[in-house]
Amino acid sequence: MTTRIFIVTTAHISDFPNPITFIEGAPLTVGEQYQGDEGWDNWFFCSTPGQEAGWVPGQVIERLDDLRARAREAYTARELDVQVGERLIASRSLNGWHWCTRQDGRESGWVPQANLVEHAPYCVVQEEVSGCGIAASANILGKTYAEMKAIANAMGIHAEDESLWSDTRYVRRLLATGGAAAATGEAPFTSWESLPDLALLAIKHHQENGRDFWHWVVFERSAGQMHVLDSASYLPSNIRTDFGAMQPKWYIEVNRPGA
Numbered sequence: 001m002t003t004r005i006f007i008v009t010t011a012h013i014s015d016f017p018n019p020i021t022f023i024e025g026a027p028l029t030v031g032e033q034y035q036g037d038e039g040w041d042n043w044f045f046c047s048t049p050g051q052e053a054g055w056v057p058g059q060v061i062e063r064l065d066d067l068r069a070r071a072r073e074a075y076t077a078r079e080l081d082v083q084v085g086e087r088l089i090a091s092r093s094l095n096g097w098h099w100c101t102r103q104d105g106r107e108s109g110w111v112p113q114a115n116l117v118e119h120a121p122y123c124v125v126q127e128e129v130s131g132c133g134i135a136a137s138a139n140i141l142g143k144t145y146a147e148m149k150a151i152a153n154a155m156g157i158h159a160e161d162e163s164l165w166s167d168t169r170y171v172r173r174l175l176a177t178g179g180a181a182a183a184t185g186e187a188p189f190t191s192w193e194s195l196p197d198l199a200l201l202a203i204k205h206h207q208e209n210g211r212d213f214w215h216w217v218v219f220e221r222s223a224g225q226m227h228v229l230d231s232a233s234y235l236p237s238n239i240r241t242d243f244g245a246m247q248p249k250w251y252i253e254v255n256r257p258g259a
Contacts, residue, residue, distance in 0.1 A: 080109030
């Protein structure tokens with residue numbers, strides 16, 4: 001399957017600390033088929049020499065007779081312990097489970113499909129002409145514009161405050177309220193491929209009376225796919241992939257809450 005992004009909606013902790021693992025061609029003894037209400041069809045309890053028995057999808061099993069079989073491919077029953085809100089990259093789906101990898105690429109395992117919801121990019125649109133910083137923060141923290149505006153106003157941050165239009169500190173403060181960490185400095189834009197997986201971008205950069213002005217947008221990369229969340233209300237689509245039409249000046253790397 002094409003890689004897809006999922007968000008964990010229900011935590012999952014594995015009950016099998018020693019998952020069955022084998023190589024292609026390994027001998028298998030096939031036992032009972034799983035019976036349950038979860039919709040996990042076509043799983044069989046199998047054993048192989050030197051391993052604890054475990055659940056194996058029927059697609060991996062080449063039957064030789066009623067009990068004996070061999071592995072059509074290498075397989076591990078390793079499950080991935082996940083918490084609510086985590087983003088995962090799924091590369092395979094079998095019988096009600098997804099093979100998922102954490103966004104940092106360091107750990108993979110099976111996660112029940114029922115514990116996940118597919119992530120579809122969504123962009124908060126700014127409700128004020130100069131509210132792009134508030135909207136960008138909302139897009140990163142998963143809040144509505146109204147929620148982020150209320151937080152900003154309580155901190156003394158207002159979209160109409162012209163002193164903030166050439167300032168980067170206030171967006172760092174806004175992101176920190178939701179646990180996101182922004183780099184302390186700005187880095188010059190060189191190419192889309194060299195950007196980190198999440199960043200605030202300054203586009204439409206220009207100067208007026210010696211002051212710098214720009215428009216805040218959010219760059220995201222997931223499962224190798226890139227897009228920009230642009231909160232400008234006049235755009236036909238706020239999820240942009242017209243990279244040639246955007247001319248970023250610099251960026252601020254951001255880590256999501258819990259990353």
